[in-house]
Amino acid sequence: xxxxxxxxxxxxxxxxxxxxxxxxxxxxxxxxxxxxxxxxxxxxxxxxxxxxxxxxxxxxxxxxxxxxxxxxxxxxxxxxxxxxxxxxxxxxxxxxxxxxxxxxxxxxxxxxxxxxxxxxxxxxxxxxxxxxxxxxxxxxxxxxxxxxxxxxxxxxxxxxxxxxxxxxxxxxxxxxxxxxxxxxxxxxxxxxxxxxxxxxxxxxxxxxxxxxxxxxxxxxxxxxxxxxxxxxxxxxxxxxxxxxxxxxxxxxxxxxxxxxxxxxxxxxxxx
Numbered sequence: 001x002x003x004x005x006x007x008x009x010x011x012x013x014x015x016x017x018x019x020x021x022x023x024x025x026x027x028x029x030x031x032x033x034x035x036x037x038x039x040x041x042x043x044x045x046x047x048x049x050x051x052x053x054x055x056x057x058x059x060x061x062x063x064x065x066x067x068x069x070x071x072x073x074x075x076x077x078x079x080x081x082x083x084x085x086x087x088x089x090x091x092x093x094x095x096x097x098x099x100x101x102x103x104x105x106x107x108x109x110x111x112x113x114x115x116x117x118x119x120x121x122x123x124x125x126x127x128x129x130x131x132x133x134x135x136x137x138x139x140x141x142x143x144x145x146x147x148x149x150x151x152x153x154x155x156x157x158x159x160x161x162x163x164x165x166x167x168x169x170x171x172x173x174x175x176x177x178x179x180x181x182x183x184x185x186x187x188x189x190x191x192x193x194x195x196x197x198x199x200x201x202x203x204x205x206x207x208x209x210x211x212x213x214x215x216x217x218x219x220x221x222x223x224x225x226x227x228x229x230x231x232x233x234x235x236x237x238x239x240x241x242x243x244x245x246x247x248x249x250x251x252x253x254x255x256x257x258x259x260x261x262x263x264x265x266x267x268x269x270x271x
Contacts, residue, residue: 001227001230001247001248002247002248002251002266002267003225003230003245003246003247003248003266003267003269004245004246004247004248004250004251004264004265004266004267005238005243005244005245005264005265005266005267006115006123006244006245006246006262006263006264007244007262007263007264007265008021008115008117008261008262008263009261009262009263010263013160013168014168015160015161015162015168015171016160017117017168018108018160018168018169018171018172019108019109019156019160019161019171020107020109020113020116020156020160020261021107021116021117021118021261022105022106022107022108022109022111022116022118022172023105023106023107023118023119023169023172024103024104024105024116024118024119024122024124024146024189025103025104025105025106025149026047026099026100026101026102026103026119027063027102027104028052028056028057028062028063028099028100028101029062029065029097029098029099029100030043030061030062030065030073030076030077030080030094030095030096030097030098030099031043031061031062031064031065031066031067031068031073031076031096031097032065032066032067032068032096032097033067033068033069033070033073033096033211034067034068034069034070035069035070035073035208035210035211035213036069036070036071036210037070037208037209037210037211038208038210038211038213040208040211040213041067042096042097042211042213043065043067043096043097044095044096044097044098045097045099045120045121045242046095046097046098046099046121047098047099047119047121047122047189047191047192048091048098048099048100048101048191049101049142049144049191049193050084050087050089050091050100050101051087051100051101051102052080052100052101053083053084053086053087055083056079056080056083061076062080065097067096070210070211071210073096073211074210074211077093077094080094081093081094093212095212096211096212101144101189102144102147103119103144103146103147103189104146104147104148104149105118105124105146105147105148105149105151105187106149106150106151106172106175107148107150107151107152107172108152108154108160108161108171108172108174108175109152109154109155109156109158109160110151110152110153110154110155110156110179111124111151111156111184111185111187112155112156112185112260113126113156113260113261114126114128114129114257114259114260114261114262115129115259115260115261115262116187116261117261117262119189120242121192121237121242121244122189122190122191122192122244123189123190123244124146124187124188124189124190125143125187125188125189125190126185126186126187126188127185127186127187127188128257129190129254129257129259130143130188130190132253132254132257133235133250133253136249136250136253138234138235138250138253139194139232139233139234139235140192140193140194140233140234140235140236141190141191141192141193141194141234141235141236142190142191142193143188143189143190143191144188144189144191145186145187145188145189146187146188146189148179148181148184148187150172150175150178151178151179151184152175152177152178152179153177153178153179161174190235192235192236192237192244194231194233194235194236194237195231195236195237195238195239196225196229196230196231196236196237196238196239196245197228197229197230197231197239198216198229198239198240199221199222199223199224199225199229199238199239199240199241200221200222200224200226200269201217201220201221201222202216202220202221202239202240203216203220216240221240223238223241223243223267224267224268224269225238225245225267225268225269226269227269234246234247234249234250235247235250238267245267251264
């Protein structure tokens with residue numbers, strides 16, 4: 001079996017990248033942690049398919065993401081986890097930096113591609129990609145509706161405009177005309193819920209009992225996908241990275257669609 005990394009195409013410029021893909025924002029998430037046990041300040045970037053319960057959305061710690069001390073973080077995680085369970089979410093634990101639903105999409109052009117690379121660690125997909133993967137019973141990911149917020153009217157194949165500031169992200173703030181909501185295509189965030197085993201070179205290390213941080217030597221890590229790292233999922237993240245990896249089966253499904261605005265990289269180590 002081969003394993004393939006799904007990746008954004010090679011765009012001619014950062015302007016073209018932002019013009020086509022835009023940005024996906026998750027306003028609610030756990031803050032980073034400043035841990036008094038291990039001495040590290042950190043936060044991950046895992047995206048969860050669960051909505052943050054309404055009663056917690058006014059909490060400052062869950063909107064500004066500024067690191068808090070380890071014991072306060074442990075208490076906050078327990079409180080949020082309890083609220084998620086009461087709302088019916090099936091999740092065992094939370095990590096510093098976890099991001100919750102809902103997600104809001106801003107795109108300077110009219111979204112026409114099947115894949116929009118609008119967020120790290122997940123991707124926005126079209127209705128037909130959701131239908132294809134759902135019908136195939138693909139495991140390792142779930143689909144969450146995206147809320148369009150600011151969607152431009154220009155066709156994505158046009159040369160991207162240059163914002164007044166010269167900064168690619170300001171293509172969004174300078175959107176002059178917004179696509180009517182009835183004309184916006186139905187879009188979903190493909191939230192990856194599965195992960196591979198650790199890559200070669202990442203050995204077991206002590207886990208901080210307070211914040212849960214796992215330590216490894218990045219210089220010893222080999223970004224390969226060996227058969228023994230596979231947990232049986234069709235879509236998953238390569239552990240210790242935000243790389244979205246799929247099996248031959250999923251790649252074949254996407255090639256047959258054919259899915260637009262992505263490329264495939266065969267991962268070294270596949271059998």
